Every structure is written in structure tokens, then in C-alpha cells.
Amino acid sequence: MSRHLEITLRKAETLKEKPDEGNLGFGRHFTDHMFVMRWSVGQGWQDAEIRPYGPFSLDPAAMVLHYSQEIFEGLKAYHGADGSIILFRPLDNLRRLNRSAVRMCMPEIPAEEVLEALKQMITLDRGWVPQAPGASLYIRPAMIATEAAVGLHPANEYLFFIICCPVGAYYAEGFKPTKMFVEDRYVRATAGGVGEAKTGGNYAASLKAFADAKAKGCTQVLWLDAAERKYVEEVGTSNIFFVIGGELVTPPLGGTILPGITRDTVLKLAADWGIKASERRISMEEIMAAAADGSLTEAFGSGTAAVISPVGEFIYKDKAIQIGGGQTGPVAQRFFDGIQQLQRGQMPDSHGWLVRAA
Known part of the structure; x- marks a missing residue:
């Protein structure tokens, strides 16, 4: 009714x-x-x-x-x-x-x-x-x-x-590069499940992997797909982006990851700013190869809590994959600064995203 x-x-x-x-x-x-x-x-x-x-x-x-x-x-x-x-x-x-x-x-x-x-x-x-x-x-x-x-x-x-x-800041380290543990044993969501819903069970199911990652000195978990444990999906509290060969890359929405509001904001701002971006499947093998040849220059998470969270290092199968020398890159910095300025009305709101509450 x-x-x-x-x-x-x-x-x-x-x-x-x-x-x-x-x-x-x-x-x-x-x-x-x-x-x-x-x-x-x-x-x-x-x-x-x-x-x-x-x-x-x-x-x-x-x-x-x-x-x-x-x-x-x-x-x-x-x-x-x-x-x-x-x-x-x-x-x-x-x-x-x-x-x-x-x-x-x-x-x-x-x-x-x-x-x-x-x-x-x-x-x-x-x-x-x-x-x-x-x-x-x-x-x-x-x-x-x-x-x-x-x-x-x-x-x-x-x-x-x-x-x-x-x-204040979601992560204790603030806007500094974090260390991510790539989880290839547990899974967060499967096709046909409730991965795209923001429901408590998704987060409860992630706690064991998160605790294991913390024990290894990592800040968060990077989840892989449930079928092959091969393709990147999302971070425990955010969506994930990579800068490879100058292109911004993020996994596509397909029912297993949360359709993040900040993720969508990043993609729309990238279009506004003339940054080439694509939503496509990306494997850990590609990430490792791009890190090895230097074409992977940045990685960062996007979410309401942290806004933009640069990633300095991935731990995958006991191997450390360093990104951008472990430093915050210019693309992550631009999105962090730009989104915060937009959220506070310090830059034009061409998308009609801001609502005055008081």
C-alpha cells in the first residue's frame, strides 16, 4: 500500500x-x-x-x-x-x-x-x-x-x-597507499547470488578472509571471481580501478559486485576529463604482467567511506606486487581531490549530484 x-x-x-x-x-x-x-x-x-x-x-x-x-x-x-x-x-x-x-x-x-x-x-x-x-x-x-x-x-x-x-578517514593511514591481500581461496559472491545487493550476509561472509589479510599485514582483501579464482572483482569495502598503459580499467558490473556510487562517479568524471576508461574483465595474470613491464602505474579503490584509496602493493600467492613504487599516483590523487571538491561545492556540479540539506 x-x-x-x-x-x-x-x-x-x-x-x-x-x-x-x-x-x-x-x-x-x-x-x-x-x-x-x-x-x-x-x-x-x-x-x-x-x-x-x-x-x-x-x-x-x-x-x-x-x-x-x-x-x-x-x-x-x-x-x-x-x-x-x-x-x-x-x-x-x-x-x-x-x-x-x-x-x-x-x-x-x-x-x-x-x-x-x-x-x-x-x-x-x-x-x-x-x-x-x-x-x-x-x-x-x-x-x-x-x-x-x-x-x-x-x-x-x-x-x-x-x-x-x-x-574522519576510513583507513587509519589516511590517504596513503594501502596493501591488499588477493584472496584466491574464499569467494565473496557467485553469479546468480546476492553479490550486487548491499546486504549484511555478504559482509559477514567476508570476515574470515579479512581477518587473515590483517594477520598478513594487509589493509583489505581483493576478491577474485568464484568460478576460476582468476579475474579481479572488487575490494572488501570498495570497487577497484587500475591504470594500465594510461587507460583506466575496472571490472564490469555483472551481478557479483556492488554497483558503487563512487565507482560510477569516477567513470563519469573520467569521461568529463578526457581520461580513457573501460569496464572489462581483468585477470591477476594480466595485473602481474603489467606490473612486471611497468605498464601498470596505479591502482586504487573507490567507495563512499574512503572516497579514493590508493593501493601501493598487492600480495598474491605469497608474492608482493608493488604498484607505482608504492606511492600515490597522479590519477588517484586527481580523483580524490576532484570528488572531494565536488562534494563540498567547490567545483561546478554539471551532473546535478549535489542536494542541499541545510
Whole structure:
């Protein structure tokens, strides 16, 4: 059932002390308010409310706890050069959440109305948007199945919510080259699976490989395809790009990797800037050969959390593959600087990506 959302506002009586912007970390501090609404069969979305941040009460039989019907998104708000608070491509994130919802047999949200609720919440919590260089307000929309039932079927009740947290750099090393472990034993997703959905199970399944990579001194995991363990797919928290022979190369979308908003931003900016780019399959054998002959000059990840993350080294089959002398390359630097400037309204927005929230 579709109906216009009526949003109730209930302000927090006691406000939290805001954290030191020089020591935010990532995902440790949460704002004063959150947005919540519920869905049930026959009633649709209802009880939409901006309310004080706080815990939920779930029945032990809530189906999310047993069958993992859960999806989420990640986007950011920034202090703009004109003093406004800017959201970057928020509708793209909310529409991607709806695509995840369809794959996971969950109800779609009214994206435009949820965006208006988000803008109201950010206006209310404007003081939580950090102004320190490189800092931002991370926004996490999520949906979980709340029907109390044990027995496999799509749930009849859901909870959607949005929480926010001020964040600094995603990686402790900041914008510096990272070391990636190329995983050829475990797999993240297979054709026909849920790899392109932003659902919690994908990330839970990646934790063992991530822990192993950390133990080897690596920052993240680079996943290969499930069928041949040969072709590059994506990083644990981002899409991946290579600069080979002056061309920007990234694996194609095919159902097994997340269609990243930042990935799409990079490709569109590359077209704007006259950088040759291609979406094609790329094997580790090609990567190794290009590294050996010097044609592989850069590699970097792209994602909401880190924006652009240069890669200085891959570890593959116990061999170290160094990229660009282990230094940040000019292409990664240009995208990092350009996207950040765009997100803060410091360069023209020719694509209509910016939404003023406050």
C-alpha cells in the first residue's frame, strides 16, 4: 500500500557532547536523532518519526536474526563552501537500496519522501556535521525484517531506519597507499547470488578472509571471481580501478559486485576529463604482467567511506606486487581531490549530484 508519509518530529531532551573532530575515527560516535518507520503487509509504510537516537526492542524470533533479511546503504553529508550542508547523490543511494530490497524480497521505500525526512534530520543535527578537513557525516540507512516467526518465508513486517555518525578517514593511514591481500581461496559472491545487493550476509561472509589479510599485514582483501579464482572483482569495502598503459580499467558490473556510487562517479568524471576508461574483465595474470613491464602505474579503490584509496602493493600467492613504487599516483590523487571538491561545492556540479540539506 502506497501513501504519503506523515513524519512526526520528537526532539531529544538531552543532547550529547560532541566528539573531538581531530579524533573522530569511523563509526564510533552517533548523532542525537535518527529516522524510523515501519512496514507491514496491508498497511505499507507507517509510523515515520524523527526521534532521539536509541536502541530498538526486537522479539527473539525477529526474522532478521534467523534468516538475515537485512539491507543497508552508506552516504555522506559535507560542509559546503557556501556554508550549506551538502548531500552527494543521495537519491542514487536510496534507489540502490530499493534494488537491494527487491533482491531480498523486502518492501521498497518511497525514496523521495525518505530524502526529505533525511534532510529534516540533518537540519536538526547540523552541528554534528564536522568541519575538519577530510571529515564528514556518514549516513547509514538500513532495513531489517522484524516479524516474529521461525519458518522460512519473506517477512510480513519490517523496520527502516537512518542513523548518522561524524567520521574522519576510513583507513587509519589516511590517504596513503594501502596493501591488499588477493584472496584466491574464499569467494565473496557467485553469479546468480546476492553479490550486487548491499546486504549484511555478504559482509559477514567476508570476515574470515579479512581477518587473515590483517594477520598478513594487509589493509583489505581483493576478491577474485568464484568460478576460476582468476579475474579481479572488487575490494572488501570498495570497487577497484587500475591504470594500465594510461587507460583506466575496472571490472564490469555483472551481478557479483556492488554497483558503487563512487565507482560510477569516477567513470563519469573520467569521461568529463578526457581520461580513457573501460569496464572489462581483468585477470591477476594480466595485473602481474603489467606490473612486471611497468605498464601498470596505479591502482586504487573507490567507495563512499574512503572516497579514493590508493593501493601501493598487492600480495598474491605469497608474492608482493608493488604498484607505482608504492606511492600515490597522479590519477588517484586527481580523483580524490576532484570528488572531494565536488562534494563540498567547490567545483561546478554539471551532473546535478549535489542536494542541499541545510
